[in-house]
Amino acid sequence: MTTSSEEAQPTAAPYGTPDAPRIAVRGEARLEVDPEIARIRVTVLARGKDRRAALDDLTRRNTTVLDLVKTYGAAVERLETGAFSITPELKEKGRGERINAYHGRVHITAELTDFTALGELTTRLADLDLTRVDGPWWSLRPNSPAHKQARQQAVKEAVQRAREYADALDTTLAALVELADIGAEAPAQPFGPAAPGGPMRSARAKGAEATDAAPLDLEPQRQRVYAQVNARFTMRPPQL
Numbered sequence: 001m002t003t004s005s006e007e008a009q010p011t012a013a014p015y016g017t018p019d020a021p022r023i024a025v026r027g028e029a030r031l032e033v034d035p036e037i038a039r040i041r042v043t044v045l046a047r048g049k050d051r052r053a054a055l056d057d058l059t060r061r062n063t064t065v066l067d068l069v070k071t072y073g074a075a076v077e078r079l080e081t082g083a084f085s086i087t088p089e090l091k092e093k094g095r096g097e098r099i100n101a102y103h104g105r106v107h108i109t110a111e112l113t114d115f116t117a118l119g120e121l122t123t124r125l126a127d128l129d130l131t132r133v134d135g136p137w138w139s140l141r142p143n144s145p146a147h148k149q150a151r152q153q154a155v156k157e158a159v160q161r162a163r164e165y166a167d168a169l170d171t172t173l174a175a176l177v178e179l180a181d182i183g184a185e186a187p188a189q190p191f192g193p194a195a196p197g198g199p200m201r202s203a204r205a206k207g208a209e210a211t212d213a214a215p216l217d218l219e220p221q222r223q224r225v226y227a228q229v230n231a232r233f234t235m236r237p238p239q240l
Helices: 004-008 051-070 115-126 145-168
Strands: 020-033 037-048 076-090 099-112 131-139 173-181 202-204 223-235
Touching: 020 145, 020 173, 037 051, 037 115, 051 076, 051 099, 051 115, 099 115, 115 131, 145 173, 145 223
Parallel strands: none
Antiparallel strands: 020 223, 037 099, 037 131, 076 099, 131 202, 173 223
16 A cells, blocks of 8 residues: 555656656777876895895995986986895705895885986996896876866767767757766776886896996887766657
């Protein structure tokens, strides 16, 4: 049995009514733009028979790398030191905890916005003793205008698609009912690590012959920006 209040409530019409038909469309945009940031990772190594000697070598090489990166001034947007370790290497043969050598390692990350300086810096870093360079990884800033451009283009594409449907029925759009990102109501998913744009690895052993290597000519990898929206419109009743 239904009450009078329940009978008075209008029923939901998710697909519209004959007086206000609805159109549901999806708008998409795919852009290719130049990267804004390049990230490289530098690993500084040291090895010595004595713990203090290994630590001193690691400290000196770490300072050399940091000083070199800092000479590029405003071209370096971020410079960070990551994990540091000094690890003993036990002898394979013999009894007891006899140590053969100590291995030191420091990870440094640098982000650059000047890609001309990037090629020169990576070459100079790779020319240092027991220094490994990985990267570059190309990316856009989270607030890059490219993201806004893609979203706006996706909305315009949705409106254009809805108009084309309405035109096919010899009518026009009346109002926007809903506009939402794809999956906007779904639980947020954690972001995975960014894919490398073009890995470059280089290292030079201690005592290797130093050469005045020409700066690397690095071609920035174009970044793909993608946006999707769902849109619902009402249109004026067509004459069928």
